[in-house]
Amino acid sequence: MSKQQIQIFDTTLRDGEQVPGCKLNTDQKIIIAQQLDLLGVDVIEAGFPISSPGDFKSVQAVSEVVQNATVCGLTRAVRKDIETAAEALKKAKKPRIHTGIGTSDSHIKHKFKSTRQEIIERAFEAVRYAKTFVEDVEFYAEDAGRTENEYLARVCEAAIKGGATVLNIPDTTGYCLPSEYGAKIKYLKENVKGIEKAILSCHCHNDLGLATANSIEGAIHGARQIECTINGIGERAGNTALEEVVMILKQHPYLDLHTNVQTQLLYETSQMVSKHMGIYTQPNKAIVGSNAFAHSSGIHQDGVIKNRETYEIIDPKSVGVTESAIVLTARSGRAALAYRARKVGYELTKLQLDEVYENFLNFADRKKEIADDDIHEIIETSNIFQELSA
Structure with missing residues (x-):
């Protein structure tokens, strides 16, 4: 059985940019969009065109430069929104309008002060109107997670009838x-009647730390698109992290699912987004964090030095990281010290290593982390230095 593709819908430039203080200008959006296109994502959600003149301009500019991916603009189920998005997407090689409405009882009652039947009608009309501008129309049922399944199915059927x-x-x-x-x-x-005419898509938020797990579970049960952001940035606690779902599918081939993402560009792309958005990526962030392939425990370091796969399930090079990092701390053992010493030019015998190691522990107790310059000092202040330099 051949693997089925999961389309990667990247919303870094729309949902990701909704992080307070992370506003991107048009030039920055173009740079990131071109990188995402190179990365191999299937869809780039470039923005919410009606939200501001700047966002309209950015969606226009991204539409002009993206060569491979579908370019998408977000709207509400409002005619003016849809018209504005269609105008912004005119120069896109593959345009998509993303329109929708809230479907949970909470949204229907408090946000729209409406009824279930009226929401179904609005969903149908919004999709049908968007379809007059572009062939590719995506419908979102906002707060679907808290929407009763039977009603949600009726809304989806209406969207499909409208042409979603x-x-x-x-x-x-x-x-x-x-x-x-x-x-x-x-x-x-x-x-859902007519479901074969549409692709189901996962768009999960991370308020309880479950966005990635939910997206993978959705894909396992039939979704064929995952909506995500680089580094998992987004509203509140963020969105599904692109690098996580891509590598999960790659590392678990028995799921018979794959993406077209060029994983060797993941770290580079992560760094680019972090730089332009001015948002710090936590060191222990899966896949792209600075500690993702770093080892400081002596037991782990010894295992990795002997065979990387002892403690690493991902080859760092597969995501664009040069090599694993052996970080020297007071928790490090002799194997790690010998490994790092060799890197800076010292080949220590077992007896020499034993003596240097005692000096190393004294240094390590005073410093959080031992750098290459410290290794020189540790060895040069040990009794064996004269022996080594003779």
Whole structure:
């Protein structure tokens, strides 16, 4: 059985940019969009055109430069929104309008002061109107995670009748458990009339730290698009992290799912987004954090030096990291010290290593981390230095 592709919908430039203080100008959006296109994502959500003149301009500019990916603009289920998005996307090689409306009882009652039937009608009309501008229309059912499944299926059926090519099922508040979200996708796959005409898409938020798990569970149960951001940035606690879902699918081939992402560019892309958005990526961030391939425990270091796969399930080079890092601290053992000493030009015998190691521990107790310059000092202040330099 051949693997099925999971389309990667990147919303770094739209949902990701909603992080307070992370506003990008048009030039920055162009740079990141070109990198995302090179990375191999299938869809780039470039912005929310009606939200501001700047966002309209950015969506226009991204549409002009992207060569391979579909370029998408977000709208509400409002005619003016849809018209504005269509205008911004005119020069895109593959344009997509992303329109939708809230479907949970909370949204229907408090946000729209409407009824379930009226929401179904608005969903249908929004998709049908968007379809008059572009062939590719994605519909989002905002707060689908808290929407009752039977009603959600009716909304999806209306969107398909309107011409939707993609159905976005957002866990907008990040509330679902993976089993619940997977069951929701499965229910829609099995109960929505005409579902074969559309792709189900996962759009998960990370309020409870479950965005990646929910997206993978959704893909396992029939979704064929995952919406995500570089470094998992986004509203509140963020979105599904692109680098995480891509590498999970790559490292678990038995799922028979794959993406077209060029994983060797993941670290480079992560660094670029972090730089332009001015947002710090936590060191222990999976895949792209500075500690993702760093080892400081003596037991781990010894295992990695002997065989990288002892403690690493991913080859650093596969995500664009040059090599694993052996970080010297007071927790490090002799094997790590000998390894790092060799890197800076010292080949120590076992007896020499034993003596240098005692000096190393004294240094390490005073410093959080031992640098290459410290290694020279440690060895040169040891009794064996004269022996080594003779």
